[in-house]
Amino acid sequence: MLTLTLVVSFALVYFMVPYLRKVALKTGFVDMPNPRKLHKEPIPVLGGAAIYFGFIVSTLLIQLIFFGKLDDTFYGIALGGLLLFVIGVLDDYYKTRGKDFPAWPKLLTHIAAAFVLVGFDVRVEAVTIPWLDLPYYSFTDHGMGWVSILATVLWVVALTNMLNFLDGVDGLAAGISSISAITLLFIAILSGNGPVAFYAVAVIGVSLAFLKHNFHPARIFMGDAGATFLGFALAALAVDGAFKSATFVSLIVPVLALGVPIFDTLFVLFKRIKERRPLHQADKSHTHHTLMRSGMSQVQTVSFMYLLGICFSLLSIVVLLVNYN
Numbered sequence: 001m002l003t004l005t006l007v008v009s010f011a012l013v014y015f016m017v018p019y020l021r022k023v024a025l026k027t028g029f030v031d032m033p034n035p036r037k038l039h040k041e042p043i044p045v046l047g048g049a050a051i052y053f054g055f056i057v058s059t060l061l062i063q064l065i066f067f068g069k070l071d072d073t074f075y076g077i078a079l080g081g082l083l084l085f086v087i088g089v090l091d092d093y094y095k096t097r098g099k100d101f102p103a104w105p106k107l108l109t110h111i112a113a114a115f116v117l118v119g120f121d122v123r124v125e126a127v128t129i130p131w132l133d134l135p136y137y138s139f140t141d142h143g144m145g146w147v148s149i150l151a152t153v154l155w156v157v158a159l160t161n162m163l164n165f166l167d168g169v170d171g172l173a174a175g176i177s178s179i180s181a182i183t184l185l186f187i188a189i190l191s192g193n194g195p196v197a198f199y200a201v202a203v204i205g206v207s208l209a210f211l212k213h214n215f216h217p218a219r220i221f222m223g224d225a226g227a228t229f230l231g232f233a234l235a236a237l238a239v240d241g242a243f244k245s246a247t248f249v250s251l252i253v254p255v256l257a258l259g260v261p262i263f264d265t266l267f268v269l270f271k272r273i274k275e276r277r278p279l280h281q282a283d284k285s286h287t288h289h290t291l292m293r294s295g296m297s298q299v300q301t302v303s304f305m306y307l308l309g310i311c312f313s314l315l316s317i318v319v320l321l322v323n324y325n
Contacts, residue, residue: 002201005062009205013054017213020046021220029096031221043218045092047210048225052085054206055233059199073195076120077236080113081229084160088225095223106224107157113232114156115149122240123152156235162261163231164224165268169288170216171302176260176309177230178207183257183313184234187320188241196241203233216298234258253320259312260305263287 024030024044031045056078063070087109094101117123125148167173181203188197207230213219222230238254255262264287291301 001062001066002197005058005198005201006205008062009054009058009202010209012058013050013206013209014212016050016054017047017210017220020044020050021213024220029093031092031095031223032098043221045096045221045223047214047220047222048085048088048092048227048229051206051210051222051226052081052229054209055202055229056081058205059202062198071195072120073122073199073236073240076117076122077199077233079120080116080236081232083109083113083116084228084232085225088223088228092223092225110157110160110228110232111153113160114153117156117236117239118149118152122236123148124155124239152239155239156232158265159235159238159258159261160228160231162258162265163234164227165286166261166264166288167222167227168286169292169298169302169305170218171211171214172288172305173222173227173230174207174211174214175302175306177234178204178211179306179309179313180234180258180260181207181237183316184237184241184254186317187253187257188237190320191241193241196237199233199237200241203230203237206230216302231261253316256312256316256319259316260309263308263312 021044024046029044029046030042032042059074060070060078063074087106091101091106163173163177166176181200185197185200185204188194188200210222210226214222235258238258241254267287288301288305291304292298296304
């Protein structure tokens, strides 16, 4: 089933992108160049539609064929992801017109999407801290359900935006999403979590298929609609696969698996605080921008970031294996 999911999700996106690219060019739905961006000519920006629908259609079909029903994780990712997709397309539309979409509607939508996951029981439920004599501390059982909700919402909103911030160089967000999803797949298989493995494979399929069209020189961009959805899906899988009821040590595993977007965001925040610049203002202070200013090409920069992502992933697997032993 996992192999079929990979094939179907990959094929849907691979064959959908050329059609969406033609539609974007005909309708003027293209990302216009500006001093902050690397591309010098308009690039179609409807790739998020292929990523979202490729993921949803493939997981829906496979589940209905094999099980005859859909699980709560599907509904949480599909409905929460739909909110992100709609607001992302609207944001991308503003970009095609040379305008900036307001930040607050996006943030509120991201929070609403995270609450959708919580509503379908994709949430941090408990934690185990052996050295504090807490073998299994359930937040809900101890009247601290708000901690479960707050932790889930903060994690999902943060990672949704972190991956979006990373989408500044051809092929970077799609490649890092693939690497992170492969790591979450390994974690799910090792822990016997079949549903998370299933969704992780779907993320791998759509990311790799899109990467074929998005690697430098990119022929299409995923835009906010695609980047926020991938970040949201990875955050949900980390919650459902590692955070749902985790030991304190194993909480490190998904953080490392998603280490590149987390590291990049912390790097940018530290730099902006140090230079006393607004935290929310877009600029060219991200890791990939710094690497390119040092003399690296786009391909070299992306390759370096891939290598960094693989290192983070291998470290997370080592931590997981040591924790299991």
